[in-house]
Amino acid sequence: MILLTGATGFIGGRVLKEPALKNVKVRCLVRKPVQSDNPDISYVTGDVLDYDSLLKATAGVDTVYYFIHMMGKQKEQAKFDVLDRTAITNMVKACRINGVKRIIHLTGMSDPREKLSHHLASRKEVEDIIKSSGIDYTIFRASVIMGRGGGAFEILDSAVRNFPVIPVFNWGNTHVQPVYIGDVIRYLVECLDKKETLNKSYDIGCSEIFTYKELMQEYARLLGLKRIFVRIPGSWHRISSFVLGKMSSVNPNVIYWLIESLRNNMVCEPNDLKKIFGFEPVSFKESVMKLME
Numbered sequence: 001m002i003l004l005t006g007a008t009g010f011i012g013g014r015v016l017k018e019p020a021l022k023n024v025k026v027r028c029l030v031r032k033p034v035q036s037d038n039p040d041i042s043y044v045t046g047d048v049l050d051y052d053s054l055l056k057a058t059a060g061v062d063t064v065y066y067f068i069h070m071m072g073k074q075k076e077q078a079k080f081d082v083l084d085r086t087a088i089t090n091m092v093k094a095c096r097i098n099g100v101k102r103i104i105h106l107t108g109m110s111d112p113r114e115k116l117s118h119h120l121a122s123r124k125e126v127e128d129i130i131k132s133s134g135i136d137y138t139i140f141r142a143s144v145i146m147g148r149g150g151g152a153f154e155i156l157d158s159a160v161r162n163f164p165v166i167p168v169f170n171w172g173n174t175h176v177q178p179v180y181i182g183d184v185i186r187y188l189v190e191c192l193d194k195k196e197t198l199n200k201s202y203d204i205g206c207s208e209i210f211t212y213k214e215l216m217q218e219y220a221r222l223l224g225l226k227r228i229f230v231r232i233p234g235s236w237h238r239i240s241s242f243v244l245g246k247m248s249s250v251n252p253n254v255i256y257w258l259i260e261s262l263r264n265n266m267v268c269e270p271n272d273l274k275k276i277f278g279f280e281p282v283s284f285k286e287s288v289m290k291l292m293e
């Protein structure tokens with residue numbers, strides 16, 4: 001039995017729809033009750049901040065997919081790191097009590113040599129709590145995930161589509177290695193059968209590295225949009241998140257913390273994923289083409 005957290009979210013929602021999960025019993029942890037018409041999928045109401053609900057949700061479970069973050073919480077935005085710490089601590093404790101064998105997690109990529117943003121420092125903390133839990137884990141780390149509904153992608157898309165003149169702030173030269181959502185989901189689902197991935201963490205990205213300025217230029221080019229990029233000193237993340245919050249579907253709190261993270265490079269460390277999984281992520285261009293299909 002798998003416990004899928006974040007089943008209503010960008011990543012968890014797609015994992016749930018994966019045909020490769022057919023014939024596996026999946027229990028989804030949701031905050032609002034959901035009825036299932038699929039005998040292999042059940043729903044349990046709970047909250048990662050409520051330990052007792054996790055104790056119930058993890059009973060009889062072998063593997064937990066942990067796809068939670070708290071950045072979008074309106075009232076508690078300043079302490080999302082505290083909430084995320086509490087949530088994963090609760091989950092690990094419940095997993096230990098119920099003998100869960102493995103936690104599979106997706107998180108944000110970061111370079112430990114850099115001073116991390118609030119968001120990435122919190123993501124790293126959650127990752128470290130899982131790693132030191134004593135429970136087997138597989139962790140994937142991504143930067144911008146190219147997929148509709150993904151926070152970073154929606155911000156990129158809205159900036160490039162809406163502004164003929166795009167300001168490039170201090171983060172313009174930060175490096176990033178995006179990855180296509182379909183490839184992310186493949187890794188997350190196919191790793192279930194791959195024992196080699198136990199107790200490993202992997203950075204996942206396409207083979208190209210862009211600066212954020214180049215990423216926006218290339219995205220505009222692929223969409224056939226002529227855009228002018230203007231370098232402006234400073235980070236301006238408050239005003240940027242306010243403006244983008246009006247234009248995109250992403251929660252302004254999430255935009256604020258993601259823009260604050262643009263100063264951190266997100267470039268993959270080399271790994272043996274191609275050997276293990278037999279595929280490589282598609283190029284940036286291909287991911288854009290796939291999203292336009």
Ligand SMILES: NC(=O)c1ccc[n+]([C@@H]2O[C@H](COP(=O)([O-])OP(=O)(O)OC[C@H]3O[C@@H](n4cnc5c(N)ncnc54)[C@H](OP(=O)(O)O)[C@@H]3O)[C@@H](O)[C@H]2O)c1
Pocket residue numbers: 005006007008009010011012029030031032046047048049066067068069070072106107108109123141142143144145150151152153
């Ligand atoms: N999106 C990206 O581009 C991206 C890039 C790199 C890494 N990641 C990682 O991928 C993981 C999943 O992110 P996502 O983009 O799928 O996020 P998302 O779309 O915002 O989904 C978050 C999920 O967490 C659930 N959740 C929030 N608070 C909860 C609580 N207290 N109890 C139970 N469930 C709760 C939400 O449920 P409700 O519907 O009840 O709110 C939702 O299903 C995160 O670890 C993130 O760091 C994402």
